[in-house]
Amino acid sequence: SQQGEEDPQALSIQEGENATMNCSYKTSINNLQWYRQNSGRGLVHLILIRSNEREKHSGRLRVTLDTSKKSSSLLITASRAADTASYFCATDKLTDSWGKLQFGAGTQVVVTP
Amino acid sequence: NAGVTQTPKFQVLKTGQSMTLQCAQDMNHEYMSWYRQDPGMGLRLIHYSVGAGITDQGEVPNGYNVSRSTTEDFPLRLLSAAPSQTSVYFCASRDRGGTEAFFGQGTRLTVV
Numbered sequence: 323s324q325q326g327e328e329d330p331q332a333l334s335i336q337e338g339e340n341a342t343m344n345c346s347y348k349t350s351i352n353n354l355q356w357y358r359q360n361s362g363r364g365l366v367h368l369i370l371i372r373s374n375e376r377e378k379h380s381g382r383l384r385v386t387l388d389t390s391k392k393s394s395s396l397l398i399t400a401s402r403a404a405d406t407a408s409y410f411c412a413t414d415k416l417t418d419s420w421g422k423l424q425f426g427a428g429t430q431v432v433v434t435p
Numbered sequence: 436n437a438g439v440t441q442t443p444k445f446q447v448l449k450t451g452q453s454m455t456l457q458c459a460q461d462m463n464h465e466y467m468s469w470y471r472q473d474p475g476m477g478l479r480l481i482h483y484s485v486g487a488g489i490t491d492q493g494e495v496p497n498g499y500n501v502s503r504s505t506t507e508d509f510p511l512r513l514l515s516a517a518p519s520q521t522s523v524y525f526c527a528s529r530d531r532g533g534t535e536a537f538f539g540q541g542t543r544l545t546v547v
Contacts, residue, residue, distance in 0.1 A: 331475075353533050364439075364525060364538035365478075372533075410477060414533045421466040421483035422493065423529070423536055428477050 326426030
């Protein structure tokens with residue numbers, strides 16, 4: 323079973339709008355990461371937030387983490403057509419080795435000009 | 436610095452054939468993993484390795500073998516290909532301490 327579940331499964335917005343997607347997970351974690359995948363390509367790391375952090379920013383990205391609710395959100399501000407991609411959350415479970423990064427099913431984001 | 440390199444990029448196999456998907460990284464990372472990606476299911480962990488000579492099973496290991504004789508290489512072997520193994524396969528590596536994972540570009544495998 324997957325550790326992370328993203329919501330929504332798909333998101334369609336216009337350029338300039340903000341995109342928000344959520345991730346819920348099941349067990350205690352060391353950290354949570356977000357990745358982007360362009361069509362037909364490998365995953366690219368976006369941002370990592372550790373279990374003792376509540377919010378993190380990187381450029382137009384803002385990530386929050388609520389360990390009490392076992393959830394995280396990724397906000398992309400002022401979206402661009404180039405942000406069209408699938409976005410995945412991934413977790414390092416507290417009891418697992420660093421080799422077992424576990425992914426959710428992803429949110430497919432389409433940004434139209 | 437090439438990162439994570441996977442070969443081949445595309446492969447078509449007949450049911451029952453065997454093959455090896457290659458993965459190499461040049462970042463001296465301890466941890467390497469193989470995932471498969473199927474539509475609507477995200478990435479599922481097949482096997483992973485925490486260092487040369489040490490491998491373990493992930494979520495969906497059946498039908499696959501791995502070995503890790505060097506830090507750089509982590510090949511994935513399909514013993515007897517089945518149509519259910521049609522998927523996109525990704526190799527990833529990462530350093531110790533819960534850092535980001537680096538992914539290869541993937542191998543798109545079709546089993547007919």
